[in-house]
Amino acid sequence: MSAGTENDDVATPELSVVLPCLDEARTVAQCVQQAQSAMAQAGITGEVVVADNGSTDNSAAIAAAHGARVVPVAARGYGRALRAGIRAARGRYIIMGDADASYDFSHLNRFIEKLRAGYDLVVGDRFGGGIQPGAMPWKNRYLGNPLLSFLGRLFFSTGIRDFHCGLRGFSIEAYRRMDLRTNGMEFASEMIIKAVLMGLRVTEVPTVLRPDGRGRPPHLRPWRDGWRHLRFMLLFSPRWLFFSPGLALIAAGLILGVLLMPGPVQIGRVELDINTLLFSAIAVLIGFQAVAFAVLSKFFAIRAGLRAPDAGFERWLRVVTLEAGLIVGLLLLAAGLALSLGAVWIWQQRGFGHLIPGQMLRWVIPGAMCLALGCQVILVSFFLGVLRLDTRLDANPE
Numbered sequence: 001m002s003a004g005t006e007n008d009d010v011a012t013p014e015l016s017v018v019l020p021c022l023d024e025a026r027t028v029a030q031c032v033q034q035a036q037s038a039m040a041q042a043g044i045t046g047e048v049v050v051a052d053n054g055s056t057d058n059s060a061a062i063a064a065a066h067g068a069r070v071v072p073v074a075a076r077g078y079g080r081a082l083r084a085g086i087r088a089a090r091g092r093y094i095i096m097g098d099a100d101a102s103y104d105f106s107h108l109n110r111f112i113e114k115l116r117a118g119y120d121l122v123v124g125d126r127f128g129g130g131i132q133p134g135a136m137p138w139k140n141r142y143l144g145n146p147l148l149s150f151l152g153r154l155f156f157s158t159g160i161r162d163f164h165c166g167l168r169g170f171s172i173e174a175y176r177r178m179d180l181r182t183n184g185m186e187f188a189s190e191m192i193i194k195a196v197l198m199g200l201r202v203t204e205v206p207t208v209l210r211p212d213g214r215g216r217p218p219h220l221r222p223w224r225d226g227w228r229h230l231r232f233m234l235l236f237s238p239r240w241l242f243f244s245p246g247l248a249l250i251a252a253g254l255i256l257g258v259l260l261m262p263g264p265v266q267i268g269r270v271e272l273d274i275n276t277l278l279f280s281a282i283a284v285l286i287g288f289q290a291v292a293f294a295v296l297s298k299f300f301a302i303r304a305g306l307r308a309p310d311a312g313f314e315r316w317l318r319v320v321t322l323e324a325g326l327i328v329g330l331l332l333l334a335a336g337l338a339l340s341l342g343a344v345w346i347w348q349q350r351g352f353g354h355l356i357p358g359q360m361l362r363w364v365i366p367g368a369m370c371l372a373l374g375c376q377v378i379l380v381s382f383f384l385g386v387l388r389l390d391t392r393l394d395a396n397p398e
Contacts (some may be wrong), residue, residue, distance in 0.1 A: 017039075284373065
């Protein structure tokens with residue numbers, strides 16, 4: 001059911017308030033009316049769009065009866081509902097919020113003022129505005145939201161205090177640039193992460209969180225949805241997930257390897273020997289793979305438009321050419337071959353007979369590591385060269 005269609009001959013509103021809705025018959029009318037009242041009091045020309053995500057009660061009919069334009073969305077999912085509602089919206093600016101009466105839509109003007117001032121994304125700050133008693137479970141208020149918001153600030157260098165507030169506004173141009181894809185609750189994280197990575201102007205305004213009025217358990221599943229948010233942040237932050245741990249593994253492996261090459265190392269009652277040398281070599285190989293993946297994924301993300309260009313990264317890439325990678329890889333192969341031949345020479349000196357493992361493996365393990373690492377460097381260099389190929393079609397061929 002709809003209170004209008006996208007082709008209605010009406011003036012383009014400044015603001016569209018988009019409410020995802022799933023069985024919110026008890027509260028959707030209150031949210032629609034509060035948003036309409038806030039727009040009228042602030043002199044904002046606007047509309048309310050309710051993206052009904054398959055409600056089995058009469059939420060859609062109630063919303064339409066109170067003046068909202070209802071967009072049916074068959075496929076379930078928070079992100080799916082919002083994308084459909086935003087796609088149907090007519091406004092220059094979009095403000096999204098839940099239809100369970102937990103957000104205060106009288107604060108719409110705070111968001112509009114920031115958007116008019118040139119900000120691309122304005123996020124509500126429930127911790128700054130106030131969380132009323134019973135509005136947020138303790139594990140969300142004191143554990144989940146603070147931790148995930150802290151990680152968001154750490155990973156993406158953003159000052160956003162409340163990473164998961166569902167009341168937020170953005171321009172339709174910024175939304176199109178972000179090209180959001182997720183279907184579930186991680187839609188909220190994707191929006192902030194992409195806005196930051198693309199260099200959009202992002203800010204916060206205080207807002208209040210109230211106890212919802214739905215009278216049923218929430219759709220949110222704290223542990224499952226929290227993990228989905230964390231997983232998404234990690235995947236979009238290769239520096240923290242791959243690059244930094246990879247460098248740490250390489251450094252630890254090389255330091256241990258150098259110390260153990262001459263012979264065992266005694267640390268208190270613990271003696272480190274060949275077994276530790278083997279694991280140090282494996283650490284170097286795994287670390288290189290992690291660093292290589294971080295570099296390749298960042299390069300691809302910038303090339304695909306998922307991240308803003310990084311001047312420092314671009315300067316570094318001018319040095320990391322295919323030719324430089326081939327030279328380094330060949331040098332590592334030569335070092336590995338030399339160490340391996342040294343081991344064979346020692347074996348030959350003993351008449352190709354019985355050997356002392358602790359002595360021979362100090363040549364074999366570093367040699368095998370250099371051979372494997374040389375091959376990895378060469379292969380990664382070729383793959384980076386493939387990614388650098390300009391396959392874009394000329395828009396104006398002669």
